[in-house]
Amino acid sequence: MKLMLxxxxxxxxxxxxxxLVCSPCFANDAIEQKVDELLSKMSLAEKIGQTNLRGxxxxxxxPLPDSLxxxxxxxxxxxxxxxxxxxxxxxxxxxxxxxxxxxxxxxxGRDVIHGFKTIFPIPLGLAASWQPELAENGARVSAxxxxxxxxxxxxxxxxxxxxxxxxxxxxxSFGEDPLLTSAFSVAMVKGFQTDDLSNPxxxxxxxxxxxxxxxxxxxxxxxxxxxxxxxxxxxxxxxFKAAADAGVASMMTSFNxxxxxxxxxxxxxxxxxxxxxxxYDGMVVSDWDSVIEMIAHGYAADKKHAAERAANAGLxxxxxxxxxxxxxxxxxxxxxxxxxxxxxxxRNILRIKFRLNLFEHPQRRKVEQSSILSAEHRQLAQQAAQxxxxxxxxxxxxxxxxxxxxxxxxxxxNAAHEQMGTWVFDGRAENNITVLDAMxxxxxxxxxxxxxxLAYSRxxxxxxxxxxxxxxxxxxxxxxxxxxxxxxxGEAHSRAxxxxxxxxxxxxxxxAKLDKPLILVVMAGRPITLGNIIGDVDxxxxxxxxxxxxxxxxxxLLLGKVSPSxxxxxxxxxxxxxxxxxxxxxxxxxxxxxxxxxxxxxIPVQAWQSSLGNDSHYLDIGFRPAYPFGYGLTYSxxxxxxxxxxxxxxxxxxxxxxxxxITNSGKREASEVVQLYIQDVVGDVTRPVxxxxxxxxxxxxxxQSQTVHFTLNTDQLAFHNIKMQKVTEPGDFNLWIAPxxxxxxxxxxxxxx
Ligand code: BGC
Numbered sequence: 001m002k003l004m005l006x007x008x009x010x011x012x013x014x015x016x017x018x019x020l021v022c023s024p025c026f027a028n029d030a031i032e033q034k035v036d037e038l039l040s041k042m043s044l045a046e047k048i049g050q051t052n053l054r055g056x057x058x059x060x061x062x063p064l065p066d067s068l069x070x071x072x073x074x075x076x077x078x079x080x081x082x083x084x085x086x087x088x089x090x091x092x093x094x095x096x097x098x099x100x101x102x103x104x105x106x107x108x109g110r111d112v113i114h115g116f117k118t119i120f121p122i123p124l125g126l127a128a129s130w131q132p133e134l135a136e137n138g139a140r141v142s143a144x145x146x147x148x149x150x151x152x153x154x155x156x157x158x159x160x161x162x163x164x165x166x167x168x169x170x171x172x173s174f175g176e177d178p179l180l181t182s183a184f185s186v187a188m189v190k191g192f193q194t195d196d197l198s199n200p201x202x203x204x205x206x207x208x209x210x211x212x213x214x215x216x217x218x219x220x221x222x223x224x225x226x227x228x229x230x231x232x233x234x235x236x237x238x239x240f241k242a243a244a245d246a247g248v249a250s251m252m253t254s255f256n257x258x259x260x261x262x263x264x265x266x267x268x269x270x271x272x273x274x275x276x277x278x279x280y281d282g283m284v285v286s287d288w289d290s291v292i293e294m295i296a297h298g299y300a301a302d303k304k305h306a307a308e309r310a311a312n313a314g315l316x317x318x319x320x321x322x323x324x325x326x327x328x329x330x331x332x333x334x335x336x337x338x339x340x341x342x343x344x345x346x347r348n349i350l351r352i353k354f355r356l357n358l359f360e361h362p363q364r365r366k367v368e369q370s371s372i373l374s375a376e377h378r379q380l381a382q383q384a385a386q387x388x389x390x391x392x393x394x395x396x397x398x399x400x401x402x403x404x405x406x407x408x409x410x411x412x413x414n415a416a417h418e419q420m421g422t423w424v425f426d427g428r429a430e431n432n433i434t435v436l437d438a439m440x441x442x443x444x445x446x447x448x449x450x451x452x453x454l455a456y457s458r459x460x461x462x463x464x465x466x467x468x469x470x471x472x473x474x475x476x477x478x479x480x481x482x483x484x485x486x487x488x489x490g491e492a493h494s495r496a497x498x499x500x501x502x503x504x505x506x507x508x509x510x511x512a513k514l515d516k517p518l519i520l521v522v523m524a525g526r527p528i529t530l531g532n533i534i535g536d537v538d539x540x541x542x543x544x545x546x547x548x549x550x551x552x553x554x555x556x557l558l559l560g561k562v563s564p565s566x567x568x569x570x571x572x573x574x575x576x577x578x579x580x581x582x583x584x585x586x587x588x589x590x591x592x593x594x595x596x597x598x599x600x601x602x603i604p605v606q607a608w609q610s611s612l613g614n615d616s617h618y619l620d621i622g623f624r625p626a627y628p629f630g631y632g633l634t635y636s637x638x639x640x641x642x643x644x645x646x647x648x649x650x651x652x653x654x655x656x657x658x659x660x661x662i663t664n665s666g667k668r669e670a671s672e673v674v675q676l677y678i679q680d681v682v683g684d685v686t687r688p689v690x691x692x693x694x695x696x697x698x699x700x701x702x703x704q705s706q707t708v709h710f711t712l713n714t715d716q717l718a719f720h721n722i723k724m725q726k727v728t729e730p731g732d733f734n735l736w737i738a739p740x741x742x743x744x745x746x747x748x749x750x751x752x753x
Contacts, residue, residue, distance in 0.1 A: 489525020
């Protein structure tokens with residue numbers, strides 16, 4: 001067994017021992033000097049002022065209250081969120097810089113999650129592309145647009161691992177896999193921040209929510225998370241570590257409690273891991289009111305106690321609630337929080353302001369010509385939407401034949417607002433192109449007959465059915481565009497039943513009776529269970545809310561101008577009752593298998609009491625998901641052959657070369673996501689049945705073959721053992737090169753000392 005310590009972490013400990021003060025170990029010296037100089041001039045009240053993130057509800061209307069301006073002038077605010085207008089940001093920044101005693105500039109935060117004015121697919125959709133560069137492009141576009149409005153700090157990317165499709169915020173996640181999530185998180189951080197935060201078009205990014213929010217019990221938002229430390233480190237913390245290494249400017253704590261301690265007051269995470277182990281020197285902000293929510297959690301007696309817990313845990317900035325403002329001075333006087341601790345918090349806040357170069361350029365950049373919603377931005381959004389769509393089923397109805405009439409039915413076919421998805425504050429419906437717009441434009445109005453059937457996704461009556469059926473009767477092909485409205489996923493929007501809401505299934509069943517090709521297009525914020533209607537439709541093209549350019553993206557895919565290439569970033573359940581569900585689960589002592597599975601209807605009446613089937617499954621639906629992680633079809637087919645490993649055993653610290661040949665065996669050019677999985681067969685603690693270690697998205701012409709090469713280092717096999725040491729253990733490993741997590745070519749190798 002070998003202890004794997006990266007070179008980086010060894011260097012850190014050496015420098016820190018020598019350097020005495022740990023937090024600025026990695027920081028740029030010139031900036032550290034400026035931070036310290038400024039800090040030495042600050043009064044206690046001004047220091048506390050920096051820790052206050054003030055804001056209004058995203059629904060607030062009317063001018064900024066004078067009281068807010070006065071607090072800025074007094075130096076009592078460090079940052080704002082949800083300041084609506086750019087001119088208001090200008091005014092507040094002017095007051096901070098020109099009228100407050102020390103002229104410390106403000107941060108302006110905003111939830112720019114998957115676009116500012118040009119809306120990209122929701123993060124779960126971006127992850128379905130398996131192309132992190134598309135997310136980086138999207139984040140770049142968002143930062144360019146938002147910085148024009150004076151936003152210099154975004155509360156994104158969210159990198160919570162999500163294993164439960166009932167949880168509304170799965171929409172904001174990159175899915176269930178730590179590697180895929182890390183790649184997309186890092187890409188977005190780079191896109192928002194560029195390589196240099198002082199770039200005028202850069203926005204400081206926020207890795208959120210630290211940590212375990214996605215493990216909310218039962219998928220109920222804000223709920224308790226119980227995560228064993230090994231799993232915390234090997235799954236939930238992985239993207240945060242990747243983001244920290246990529247230089248993410250800030251992190252946000254989560255609402256949930258983690259193993260009994262609310263994340264916002266969690267010293268183990270915020271100080272021991274973040275500052276101690278990772279040497280993170282960015283800023284940590286709470287979530288909205290999450291400091292005072294520690295009272296409801298039962299972790300703080302009152303506001304003052306909450307401030308004490310949060311400050312001592314290492315929380316730098318408090319969002320919206322005011323416990324720091326009200327009680328920090330008193331807590332310092334009473335010796336319950338040290339002034340040195342407050343200095344640490346303030347240092348982290350000032351550092352990000354210097355890194356953003358706000359002292360030199362506090363005001364938003366001047367633009368000669370706005371690029372908001374430019375043709376280039378739209379084109380990138382369209383590309384991202386196209387690459388994110390997943391073909392779940394196709395009996396040959398897609399791509400659509402170029403001739404013939406189409407009946408376009410369904411509540412999302414012409415719903416410009418609903419195609420944007422959750423967490424959109426600045427995007428506007430009038431800038432979006434719907435499927436109806438795009439199909440009519442491409443095929444001619446006379447060839448696309450529209451009848452929504454249901455005015456919005458939750459409508460339960462059949463009042464609109466007759467018109468929809470009438471339109472369908474006159475067409476050669478029916479395209480039903482349904483799903484969830486934007487508001488049905490996202491924060492506080494968990495669902496227990498994750499099938500198509502309202503009367504959508506009933507209408508699809510009616511349309512199926514017409515015996516014409518019936519194509520289902522779905523736009524939603526989570527996996528939608530389709531079991532009740534999957535047999536009624538000929539094809540399913542699934543899109544996690546695709547954003548501004550949903551129409552042209554979907555229309556090109558339906559017409560075969562582009563082949564679908566999205567792959568699932570989450571395991572797709574047959575029913576929500578299977579949740580939590582994820583591919584990288586453990587094997588159990590009685591792994592489910594076809595041989596032993598006894599379906600409910602095969603059990604004899606009054607059968608003898610026994611552990612039927614003897615393994616881990618449901619009597620009524622078995623043990624498989626509807627579609628595995630990594631799954632997705634396209635308009636062609638791919639064959640996998642010739643899996644090769646350059647050796648059967650690899651020395652600890654060494655590399656394994658792995659390759660396989662992929663052949664496009666169909667008739668169209670298309671893309672394939674070639675996935676590399678491993679399984680550590682025996683571990684000091686048990687290991688998952690499969691773990692994604694790498695992937696490549698390749699495009700092949702019909703008949704073309706490509707040998708795909710991967711290099712696997714033994715460091716990539718490491719996990720936290722029972723003593724919480726990160727190790728790669730010698731022993732047997734399985735490996736797959738695969739089109740998804742449930743199939744593929746298999747080989748084995750050994751790791752030897
Ligand atoms: C959410 C955060 C968000 C914050 C500010 C909270 O309700 O959990 O993700 O950044 O609000 O809008």
